[in-house]
Every structure is written in C-alpha cells, then in structure tokens.
Amino acid sequence: MAMANLARRKGFLLSRNLSSETLKYSLSLASFSRGFASGSDDNDVVVVGGGPGGYVAAIKAAQLGLKTTCIEKRGALGGTCLNVGCIPSKALLHSSHMYHEAKHSFANHGVKFSSVEVDLPAMMAQKDKAVSNLTRGIEGLFKKNKVNYVKGYGKFVSPSEVSVDTIDGGNTVVKGKNIIIATGSDVKSLPGVSIDEKKIVSSTGALALSEIPKRLVVIGAGYIGLEMGSVWGRLGSEVTVVEFAPDIVPTMDGEVRKQFQRTLEKQGMKFMLKTKVVGVDTSGDGVKLTLEPAAGGDQTSLEADVVLVSAGRTPFTAGLGLDKIGVETDKVGRILVNERFATNVSGVYAIGDVIPGPMLAHKAEEDGVACVEYIAGKVGHVDYDKVPGVVYTHPEVAYVGKTEEQVKELGVPYRVGKFPFLANSRAKAIDDAEGLVKILAEKETDKILGVHIMAPNAGELIHEAVIALQYDAASEDIARVCHAHPTMSEAVKEAAMATFDKPIHI
C-alpha cells in the first residue's frame, strides 16, 4: 500500500506539468501509451462510449490534465446503466416495493388505507425523471471538467482516429493519442426467440411495459430476471422463471441462494430449473413457449402474455471497425486487454462490459479510472476478486469474495460464522427480518475469504465486508469493532464473532 501511495503521489506531481520529462516517465511506466497532445487539435484521450466505464474514464482523464473527448451514440450519457439498466430498474424496484408494502405490510404497522392502486404511467414517469436528471447531471460534469462531448456513432479509421456519424446527420473525425473503447454490452439473444420489445422483451422493454402483464415468463434466473420479475410480480403479474442451470444466480453462495430462492417462492415467484426454452409462438394473443428439460426429454408448453429474455449480455462492438485496426477479441467477442487495459494495438485500450470480468457498473468505473491513471503514467488499481455483487430484490442479496463452494474447491481449511436477522434487534423492530450474514474465514489465519448477506439493505451492508477484504482483515477485526445499536450492521459483527469465536445474541 505504501509503495502504491508513493507511486500515486509521484505520478500526481509529474502529471501537473506535462513536460517532456512527464512524457518520458509515462512512456516508461506505460510503454504502450502514445503520450500526450501538445497544443495541437489532437486529444490526449478519446473515449468511445459514455457509460459508467466511458464517462468516468473521460472525467478522470480530464481531471488528470489530459485533453479528452467522449463519443456517445445514444444522445444521452450514462450508458446502459443509467438509461436502461441500473437506475430505471432500481427506480421501479423501489416504487413497486412501496406499493407491495402498502398493500401487504402497512396494516401490520397500524397504517390503514381504504384502497391502494397502481398508477403505472406515473410510476414510469417517476423512473424517467430520475434517468433524465442523472444523464443531464453527467453532461454538467463534462462541462465542469472540460470534457469535449461528441454525440454520434464512432468507428475506427486508424488506431488514432475515430470517424463519427453525428446524431444530427454530419460526420467528424476525432483524433486521439490514446483511444479507450468503452462500448459496453447488449442483450444476448436466444436461438428461435426474437425480441420485439412488445410480447418478447429484453430488459429495456421490461422497464417500459405499458400494462401489467397477467402472466410474465422470465428466461434466465440471473440478476435481470430476478429484479424485473420482482418488479412485475409485486405489481400483480404471475411470474414464472425458466432457468437452464440447476440453480438460480450461479455466482451466489449455495446456502444463501437456497434461502433466497425460498424467499422469492414465498413472494409468489415460480421457478422451472434445469429447463430450456426451445421455441416461442407469438401468432395468438399471447405467447406460447415450448420447453424441454435441459438434459433432453419430453416437451411441455407454457403460456404467457409477456416473455422477458434475460439470459445474459454480450459485448457490443458492432460497427466499431475493430477488424480494421486488428484489435484482438476472444471467442465470445470480448476485447482482450493486459493488466493496464491495453489491447494488442498500441494506444488502444478497452474497459467495462466489453472486456472480460464482471459485467457491473462499479467494475466498469474502476476500470475507467485505473486505465486513465496508467495512461497518465500513474498507478491504477482494480481487484476483480473484491468487486461486490448485489441483487436488488427484497430482501437484497450482496456478496464479496469467495463462496463456500469456491473455498472448498481451493482446499483451504476454513471456518464459517453465520447470524440470522431474526436475532437482530433492528430487523425485528421494523418487522423485516428475513435473511442472514455468512462469513467464511481461513482457519489458520482467520483472514476473511468471503462475505454473503441477505437483508433488506444488504447492498449497503456489504461495504464493511468489501473494505475488510481489501485490507486483508480477519473476522476478529470486524468482531472487535464497535457497531452502533440498533442497526442491521450488528448482524455483520455477530457473524464475525461467530466465525472466530461465539456470537452473543444467538
């Protein structure tokens, strides 16, 4: 850590003065970097794509004193996450949760209504307002940081030039000494299931349905399927999730996943695991799906009004001209980069969903910052093993580090400490006590290997664990830290106590 800080400070001092000495330093640290602009029209950094990876990289580059342009085709900044992903889905998750609580839980707290109903257009308008405020906010940040913003579709004409078909019908060529590809991802289509965004929708269509479907079939029990299934289930749809694998959310700890599935089932979600969709027929009023066991066998059918395809996402590089400049990709189309986000083509970098690694907004942001720090001759830092994952259902499930299955596979002797929210005073006080904290630690050293939380606010609670893992903390470190009472966070402390010794409250 001390070394990294020293290198950061050194890089900072040098980057304030873009002299030939700076150039030498940055070239020696990042030999693939083509250096910086010196008074010409060329940019030091051009970013293609204005999502969480791209816009954050652009702002950071400008903050480091680099002349920066960001090219974005959709006419709004924020990418998938802000426009059709993280933000609109969380807006609808919150609104639908409020409706569900009002309908099913408020009376338990002594709050009674004569009636409660959904105003779907108002709910959608609230979501759209949140999105447009935030996208405009990023434009404001670009202005504040002097990032040049070009609205249009970019394609490489050479490793240092991007031709942009602008959204107003023109064309311009943007030149850059360093070009960062941050073009993100798109929905993965399934053979024989064509998305029309009406009856068969991707997440984008599922975020903008004009009516509450009576029957919603979700293909894929991953993040999108469970979050969007929860939204429409709370608003009244009968939700059936068809999943090819034997389990929901394959990346989750097995024990937590089982509890999570039971909770979702109690909420009314139905699961058909080890099942594949082999055909869809949209010729009638609704949709008729043909299903088959994943291992093969007799076909069955299932009727739906709307089908959500959420079986993963795929890197998006269409029309970018990667072949023209020879950028290498893997067999699923992800751009291959080294530890400094450099592709095989000198001066061309890639970050976010378009490269291997978790397809998450916060990971894309970290990539973006680290990538431009390297370009500027500084030290960047991203640790993919410590990127938290959160499913924003109710309760939420959040995790960081290894699952128990992964620890077993490593063959490291380990201890497990668990604490249920049923024994947490705050969770009981607010009558929202479903879930647990589970901590895995190395037996010999007590070093924390993984933390898994299912709780109403697990997505917030997990950051204590992320910091602990980042600092190589032991479970005893968390257990001996004073936690405020009454808070949900006390369950993290108690689980840590259960890991290295004994909890108090169970």
Ligand SMILES: Cc1cc2nc3c(=O)[nH]c(=O)nc-3n(C[C@H](O)[C@H](O)[C@H](O)COP(=O)(O)OP(=O)(O)OC[C@H]3O[C@@H](n4cnc5c(N)ncnc54)[C@H](O)[C@@H]3O)c2cc1C
């Ligand atoms: C429904 C949904 C919910 C999600 N929820 C979460 C969540 O809660 N938390 C989380 O961490 N992640 C979430 N994600 C994932 C998250 O959205 C992505 O991981 C993240 O957006 C990736 O950022 P990115 O910058 O790599 O790419 P993107 O956000 O996809 O941005 C890429 C941008 O590049 C632009 N572009 C592409 N090609 C070109 C070109 N040739 N020229 C110009 N512009 C171009 C695109 O228009 C796009 O705006 C969600 C995704 C979906 C679909």
Ligand SMILES: NC(=O)c1ccc[n+]([C@@H]2O[C@H](COP(=O)([O-])OP(=O)(O)OC[C@H]3O[C@@H](n4cnc5c(N)ncnc54)[C@H](O)[C@@H]3O)[C@@H](O)[C@H]2O)c1
């Ligand atoms: N809360 C969040 O952070 C959040 C929310 C939404 C999306 N995302 C990101 O977006 C990405 C895409 O989300 P997603 O839910 O589409 O993908 P996912 O990878 O999370 O889940 C896809 C699921 O579909 C299943 N599947 C694959 N092919 C299938 C088939 N033919 N039939 C049935 N099931 C099939 C997989 O086994 C898997 O369980 C995720 O990787 C995630 O990182 C994150």
